[in-house]
Amino acid sequence: MLAYIKGTVEQIGEDYVVLENQNIGFRIKTPGSVIMGIHGLHQQVTLYTYMYVREDEISLFGFLTRDALEIFKLLITVNGVGPKVANAVLTAMTEDEFRMAVLSGDVKAITKANGLGAKGAQRIIMELKDKIQLEDITGLSDTGALTAGDAEGGSAAVEASMALVALGYSNTEAMRAVKSVGDTSGLDAEAIVKLALKVLL
Numbered sequence: 001m002l003a004y005i006k007g008t009v010e011q012i013g014e015d016y017v018v019l020e021n022q023n024i025g026f027r028i029k030t031p032g033s034v035i036m037g038i039h040g041l042h043q044q045v046t047l048y049t050y051m052y053v054r055e056d057e058i059s060l061f062g063f064l065t066r067d068a069l070e071i072f073k074l075l076i077t078v079n080g081v082g083p084k085v086a087n088a089v090l091t092a093m094t095e096d097e098f099r100m101a102v103l104s105g106d107v108k109a110i111t112k113a114n115g116l117g118a119k120g121a122q123r124i125i126m127e128l129k130d131k132i133q134l135e136d137i138t139g140l141s142d143t144g145a146l147t148a149g150d151a152e153g154g155s156a157a158v159e160a161s162m163a164l165v166a167l168g169y170s171n172t173e174a175m176r177a178v179k180s181v182g183d184t185s186g187l188d189a190e191a192i193v194k195l196a197l198k199v200l201l
Helices: 032-037 066-075 083-092 095-104 118-128 148-166 171-181 189-200
Strands: 004-012 016-021 024-029 044-054 057-063
Touching (some): 004 024, 016 044, 032 083, 057 066, 057 083, 066 095, 083 095, 095 118, 148 171, 171 189
Parallel strands (some): 024 057
Antiparallel strands (some): 004 016, 004 044, 044 057
16 A cells, blocks of 8 residues: 655654654654664654555655565565564564575574564475565675676675585675675676685685
């Protein structure tokens, strides 16, 4: 119904902001990443929104990017995961870190979200692992590793990141190490891992 709201920040709460648009104040629940991304009152902000409707509640949830909104919508499809838990996940990690955690089965990373235990994290991984693809991870794209014209190179870069996670590195450490390699086109996952390990060791 509401794709996005562009307005002036009039209030910032612990888990919400109030945006004024056309003399109407919209109270929008947000993950912590949105709160941290807003640097004070009276600035113009665009939030991509999702309207959550229950018998006893109608709430707006907002995100700084369409990508974050899509992850939120994926999360609330998981049995037992509501908007509050979905927001907690997006507070604890970036969208790419979440994708990496799901693809690599990293329960520990997902349980960093406030209020989410191991069983909930396992359920998220089980229900979403087939809905997330290697090519969905955009965090490597600024190196040229993941582009529409180089899907093979991108997959190798992501596979290398997953291999580093399996070796005990965090999602963030793995992604940064692979990004530091630079242009990975033409390299297979094993070669990328070897170069990334030189950065990490």
